[in-house]
Amino acid sequence: MEYKHLGRSGLTVSRLCLGTMNFGWQTTEDDSHAIMDRALAEGVNFFDTANVYGRDAGKGRTEEVLGTWFAQGGQRREKTVLATKVYGNMTDWPNDTFLSARNIVRACEASLRRMQTDWIDLYQFHHVDLRTPWEEIWQACETLVAQGKVLYVGSSNHAAWQIAAANEAASRRHFQGLVSEQSHYNLLTRHVELEVLPAAQHYGVGILPWSPLAGGLLAGVLEKAAEGRRSDERTQRRIEKLRPKLEQYEEFCREIGAAPADVGVAWLLHQRAVTAPIIGPRTMEQFEGGLRALDLTLDEAQLGRLDELFPGYKAAPMEYAW
Structure with missing residues (x-):
């Protein structure tokens, strides 16, 4: 397993982050525990929830x-870099949502x-x-950090100017500020290359895609459909809209002898601003598949071919100004 500092912090995290969004409702508690045990065994020390x-x-x-997994002991908690989030409403009561100091x-x-x-x-x-x-x-x-309840702070789904405003405000208070940003980022969705990635690199903020x-579209969705697997109606509409590109993508993956899912994650690992893509498995098989991306190296010609298939952006304003 390779590790990298999270942004400008001294915190060291694995190049893959285990996303737990499916645990407890799509993945049983026992299966979730098994995946987390396997993750630690493979050196994945970064869990997101x-x-x-x-x-x-x-x-x-x-x-x-x-x-309940941490409660089993065995240094599970000590070995895990634990990330969670706040914002969404937990109840219908007005102060149980958003980012007031109270909430x-x-x-x-x-x-x-x-x-x-x-x-x-x-x-x-x-x-x-x-x-x-x-x-x-x-x-x-600052209160939570002083109490030892929180060690580092990060953002998710923030625009570049909001990352800048956050860290400038933190600097005025002599506080560390944001060290990471979770962004929607993949071969099909590259808007963050315009301003979020440059801002993150300027402020020493690690990117966690x-x-x-892309919701399975880059995981060989056409091959799976040919094998009889059905997607929901919304996904089918997206597939039809993107079919020409997806056909070329899956053909490219066959040419280099790599699974489409591995190529999608490996491409992110080759992006300089990225600390760790977040993989969110439902099953042990899906988790094991995510690990394969770590062993896949894409050369310059292959990266160039992917840019041709899924064009990205130059950093603003060079994308749209002289």
């Missing part, structure tokens, strides 16, 4: 599954109880809150 994960089993359920502190304490731990390594804002000033957000985070396989 959120307080709202759990869906059909109820919000908070995924954090509870991590809690940040109380949501953190609730996550700690569910996960049966004393601290969160990386506490992330699941989405931007345009109505709460950064001074209030950082006041709450979510949906690295």
